[in-house]
Amino acid sequence: MNGPMEPTEPAETVAPRPDTHHIDRRLLEFLVCPVTRGALVYDAERQELISKGAHLAYPIHNGIPVMLVDEARKLED
Amino acid sequence: MSDAPDRTTHFGFETVPESEKAGRVHGVFTSVASRYDLMNDAMSLGVHRVWKDALLDWLAPRRGMKLLDVAGGTGDIAFRFLERVKGEGQVTVLDMTESMLVEGRARVEGREIEGKLDWIVGDAMALPLPSASYDAYTISFGIRNVTRIEDAIAEAYRVLRPGGRFLVLEFSRVPNAMLRRIYDSYSFNVIPRMGQAIAGDRDSYQYLVESIRRFPDQETFASMIRAAGFEQVSYRNLSMGIAALHSGWKI
Numbered sequence: 001m002n003g004p005m006e007p008t009e010p011a012e013t014v015a016p017r018p019d020t021h022h023i024d025r026r027l028l029e030f031l032v033c034p035v036t037r038g039a040l041v042y043d044a045e046r047q048e049l050i051s052k053g054a055h056l057a058y059p060i061h062n063g064i065p066v067m068l069v070d071e072a073r074k075l076e077d
Numbered sequence: 078m079s080d081a082p083d084r085t086t087h088f089g090f091e092t093v094p095e096s097e098k099a100g101r102v103h104g105v106f107t108s109v110a111s112r113y114d115l116m117n118d119a120m121s122l123g124v125h126r127v128w129k130d131a132l133l134d135w136l137a138p139r140r141g142m143k144l145l146d147v148a149g150g151t152g153d154i155a156f157r158f159l160e161r162v163k164g165e166g167q168v169t170v171l172d173m174t175e176s177m178l179v180e181g182r183a184r185v186e187g188r189e190i191e192g193k194l195d196w197i198v199g200d201a202m203a204l205p206l207p208s209a210s211y212d213a214y215t216i217s218f219g220i221r222n223v224t225r226i227e228d229a230i231a232e233a234y235r236v237l238r239p240g241g242r243f244l245v246l247e248f249s250r251v252p253n254a255m256l257r258r259i260y261d262s263y264s265f266n267v268i269p270r271m272g273q274a275i276a277g278d279r280d281s282y283q284y285l286v287e288s289i290r291r292f293p294d295q296e297t298f299a300s301m302i303r304a305a306g307f308e309q310v311s312y313r314n315l316s317m318g319i320a321a322l323h324s325g326w327k328i
Contacts, residue, residue: 021182027195030210034203058205064178066198067205070099 021063033058034067048073086224089287098224099173099200121319128315129217132246132322133157135313136213140165145211145236147201147229148219150177152184152194159190169206171199202228209238217246221292230305237327243307249314249321250294256317264289295321 028042033051040049040058048057049065056072058065066072084095093101118125132154138144138161146154150172158168172178178196185191199205201216201223214233223229233243251257264286272282293301295312298321302310307325314321 024195027197030207031197031205032207034200034205037207061175061198062179064175064182064196064198065205066175068173068198068200069203071198 023060023063023065027065031065031067035069050075087288087291089284089291095224124316124319125218128246128320128322129153129157131313131315132215132217132244133161135322135324136215136242136244138162138166138213142166142212143210144168144213144215145171145204145206147171147204147214147216147233148173148222149215149217150174150181152181154215154217155181155194156185156190159193164190164193167193167195169195169197169211171197171201171204171206173198173200202232204232204236206236208235209241211236211241212238213242213244215244215246218248220245221247221288226293227301227305230302230307234305234307234327239327241327243302243323243325243327245298245302245323246315246320247292247298247323248289249292249298249318251318252314253317260319261290295323298323 028040028049031040031049032038033040033054033056035056036051036053038051038053040051042048043050043057046057047060049060049067050057051072054069054072055075056069057075058067058072060066085092086095086098087093088098088101121128136158138158140162142158142162144155144158144166146158146168149155149170152170155168155170159166170178170181175198178198182194182196185194197205201219202225214237216229216233220226220229230243237243251260268286269279269283272285273279276282292298295314295318299310299312302323302325305325306327308328310323310325312321312323
């Protein structure tokens with residue numbers, strides 16, 4: 001936040017930066033599924049964290065894991 | 078997530094289905110993210126900084142401490158914590174709103190403390206974190222927005238190590254009736270207008286004011302923390318009770 005009060009513009013213009021962030025390996029191993037509290041499997045290609053128990057794939061957006069059920073992709077078994 | 082679809086909760090003074098609250102709160106914060114700190118300054122006349130420092134004072138961070146800061150989007154508490162431990166600590170910042178985390182992370186990019194911070198989008202009621210893994214859990218002006226506060230407290234208890242500390246900074250109830258009337262009139266008349274003027278968003282700030290009034294008072298909230306299993310639960314009023322700090326220990 002630099003400088004107060006520029007004229008209003010829509011707040012959601014978080015400038016899409018190039019994808020320069022990589023998720024930390026240590027963090028990947030630490031996180032658990034919020035539903036099952038079980039371990040997650042990292043899919044580097046799709047940038048997802050997979051919970052086999054919950055059949056969900058949690059997305060990683062530019063290095064930030066999004067650990068919300070509503071945002072997860074449902075997996076066929 | 079919700080097992081009982083007809084249960085309702087509060088969205089400010091409106092009663093909404095539980096399943097809708099998270100989305101509506103999310104909408105509020107997505108719409109204010111980039112001006113969030115500015116609005117906090119305006120709403121509290123800058124005092125929220127003093128309150129956050131009071132939280133850190135009471136936490137008394139030690140070097141090597143591992144902190145989970147929930148609803149800590151833009152990193153306000155996390156940065157203060159790392160300053161106090163001279164960078165010798167680790168913080169997980171967890172927030173429902175991705176744009177807040179992006180904002181927070183951008184503030185430390187390229188700085189030395191960058192590696193001491195993890196940024197995670199997550200839900201306070203279902204933390205994606207292993208049990209007994211943190212020395213401290215803080216939440217500042219966030220628990221009021223959680224759909225089921227009890228669930229969030231239970232999750233805090235779960236992820237804390239034995240000996241871990243739970244600290245909540247939240248707006249509270251001014252005990253003095255006359256002061257309360259003055260404060261109410263300020264918040265209901267002034268704050269939504271400020272929201273309009275600064276953020277171009279009256280409704281979000283109307284919601285903030287209403288949700289503050291809905292939140293349990295100091296004693297009620299303390300008993301909720303005790304009910305989750307925390308011990309030595311106590312609180313301190315800040316600015317005559319406009320805000321309060323609650324503390325509990327997992328023994």
